[in-house]
Amino acid sequence: MQLLIKNARIRHKKEWMDIAVEGGKIMDIRPGIVSEAEEVIDAEGHLVTSSFIEPHIHLDKVNVLDELPDAKVVTLEDAIEVQAIAKKNYSEERILKRGGDVVRREIANGTLHIRSHIDLDDVAGIVTYDGVAALKEAYKDTVDIQIVAFPQVGLMKCPVAKELMAEAMRRGADVVGGMPANENTPDDSRAHVKFCFDLAEKYDADIDMHVDETDDPFYRTLEMVADEAIARGYIGRVTAGHTCALAAYDDHYAAYVIEKVAKAGMRIITNPPTNLMLEGRMDKQPIRRGITRVKELLDAGVTVCFGQDNLNDTFYPFGAANSLQLANLTAHAAQMTAPDEIEKLYDMITTEAAKILGLGDYGLEVGKTADMVILSAQDIREAIRLDSDRLYVIHKGKVVAKTKREVSLMI
Ligand SMILES: [Zn+2]
Structure with missing residues (x-):
């Protein structure tokens, strides 16, 4: 398997999911996927959506x-x-x-x-x-x-x-x-x-x-x-x-x-x-x-x-x-x-x-191209409110960008 994202929070779903990617496509979305993968990302309950x-x-x-x-x-x-x-x-x-x-x-x-x-x-x-x-x-x-x-x-x-x-x-x-x-x-x-x-x-x-x-x-x-x-x-x-x-x-x-x-x-x-x-x-x-x-x-x-x-x-x-x-x-x-x-x-x-x-091959669904973003947010409102970091940007199952802001409060 190309990529396995563990513990993803997905819109409109209560339970955290795993997302399996192979050949640039989303192959499976369900909890508890167990499989070898070239890259494993633990989303730690962060929001994962389409790019x-x-x-x-x-x-x-x-x-x-x-x-x-x-x-x-x-x-x-x-x-x-x-x-x-x-x-x-x-x-x-x-x-x-x-x-x-x-x-x-x-x-x-x-x-x-x-x-x-x-x-x-x-x-x-x-x-x-x-x-x-x-x-x-x-x-x-x-x-x-x-x-x-x-x-x-x-x-x-x-x-x-x-x-x-x-x-x-x-x-x-x-x-x-x-x-x-x-x-x-x-x-x-x-x-x-x-x-x-x-x-x-x-x-x-x-x-x-x-x-x-x-x-x-x-x-x-x-x-x-x-x-x-x-x-x-x-x-x-x-x-x-x-x-x-x-x-x-x-x-x-x-x-x-x-x-x-x-x-x-x-x-x-x-x-x-x-x-x-x-x-x-x-x-x-x-x-x-x-x-x-x-x-x-x-x-x-x-x-x-x-x-x-x-x-x-x-x-x-x-x-x-x-x-x-x-x-x-x-x-x-x-x-x-x-x-x-x-x-x-x-x-x-x-x-x-x-x-x-006119993008037919788009969306966080099995069979679609694995273009996704993992946000440092729990939900949509938080993402928009805080302009949350894009922890990972994923194109066809490959990580193409990462962001993590560091803030040091000196108080
Ligand atoms: Zn214009």
Whole structure:
């Protein structure tokens, strides 16, 4: 046997379990497994779960703030504008270096699946694809990175982005992105949506768009995307990130759109770090939170997850590539404090995010790939509350990272 984990505390189970791994797969989960193993870990009653998933990040942009120490950003428009300055200096090597720092942090923090958007426009060109593809290749033995072709500055506004989107898909991007609200008219937004669906159909790819990342209720592209998914039968294949305007609509229209989102089998990713910072920025008190209607979407049966989005870039100056920290932030932003809501937050970085990334071979179950994390925690609430150490991060039955903080109290 490759690995035997003894005395694991597993979610929703009272009794401690042993987990047997062979050939990178979970072979058995039950108490009292007796067998020889190349490696034996005594979890000592600590929580053992599936490894984490980061469903929405921008690995081409991360850490770019280190290159722009004087950047001053107030709005999303500022962030895009200042980012464009850095974009001129993008190179495959720079993206590999900046992104590599984040990927290593993700691994250390127990995240072994990542979905990254990459900017495609007249300034970025295609180097963002090449840089993140190089990152994907460099870390492929440990982490799985999906690439989303993303026209940040629009497609009608920036027609060369259409060619770059097609080129990125030809080169091997996994998912078609979009940013339909960033066009000059609703008709252009509709044309943007149609272009993205046409491209996705051509490659039989999933879609993951940035949708209505604004607190202005004028923008209604979430409904456009849901309508298009329903019309084309692209059910269960479309994810919308942000959807902040949904929170700005009146309750009646919001309920109407949520019903369409549910009908289209769409998934939603909220990104509290960036949205808490950039939405509602011009409000006088009370200042809106800016995140989407998480609880209403969940109540409608929609899969909702959350992502880091931006990290140490012009959109967001912090971020630690830490899914437990994000769960804590999302709990505050979405007011999720009841026991079942706290459990749901953990589902959002594990099993629910797996649905968005289309990971069939994922989960703490017999027969699945042994991607796991052993936390210095007894339960989910403690893990999120204390940002518990990832005592072991395990990929395909192999330990790929260990963390144990030492604290010396001099009292
Ligand atoms: Zn984003």
